[in-house]
Amino acid sequence: MTTSPESAPPAVPEPARALFPVTRGRVKGYERAAVDSFLSHARDAFESPGHPSMTSSQIRAAAFPLARRGYEITSVDAALTRIEDAFARRERDAAIARVGTDVWIARTRRDAQTVLDRLQRPSRRRFQRTGPLRYGYRIDEVDFVMNKLARYLETGTGATIEQVRGVAFRMQRGGYREVQVDAVLDAVVEIMLAVE
Template sequence: MTHMFRTAGLLRSGYDIDQVDEFFTHARKAYEGEVPEQMTGRDVRLGAFDMVRGGYRAEAVDGALDRLERAFVTRQRAEFVATHGQQAWLEHLASQARTLYGRLARPDGERFAPAPRHEQGYEPDDVDALCQRLIDYFDNGQPLTSDEVRHAHFRRAKGRDAYGEPAVDAFCDRAIEVLLGVE
């Protein structure tokens, strides 16, 4: 049997082969216009698979997902620019970027609500460091890529000493969308 990706081996866990194959088959059909429903870069980014013994190696699938997301965003940008023009695309991106500014303007340690009591969350110093990189990108033109945001690592913290994960994850998703739109 031919697989789309290398497997993790029989004794190691990886992404469920059937789920991954189904996702990539559907994504290819959506990209080529063979299915009626639209698929976006965000849909690709939010794709998730069960971990199973003997599944696909996660790093190989994750790399392919990153490339697939970029392809969908590139196509979306080209279609938008063809219909509305380059200036409208830049205004669209600026509007998306403005949604990030509210959090970026807050002081370190106060950008996101704390994690619920006794629950795991993200170390605020790590998240704030990424926010500072975004500020430097927007305000000073410092380099930053969507991959750097996508692969940012936040140490774990607990309860009131942590930022709640859902708001941070949603913020990072929006930052990735904005960065992909200009890359």
């Protein structure tokens, strides 16, 4: 028996194919729609270099809500790292083409020296602290990492970009202000990307 188009059951749309592995059970991951939208925007921005509506630092700062049956966090983070690297290479190449290699190198050295000057401040006084009842990053942990980053900026050894991207600190009352520490970590990542 044949059916006419009018009497055929409506087609059920295929579910969109997941870009990354999806969490199961009670484990939460990044909300799929938010990640898909961000990556679509990143792809459009990368494919239209004349209209840079996204930068490597914006990719590094990307954050997504958590949800059940979301994308596995480690898979998305690994992809974002690769995308950030691609944007950073393009930004570096564009800057060199615009100002020349010598100016670009001098600018990168100046930025590195600015960060190094902060990192060479005495331990326990490198960043502002939160109030005594508020939480901030643990001072001893931050100082330990900042010593390694200072060594990297002086010698080019002692730290990798993956280590800087993955650093995490425990919290303490009266600790270092998170926003200042995070800004220095971001600056170091940008310097590392510039010299790769």
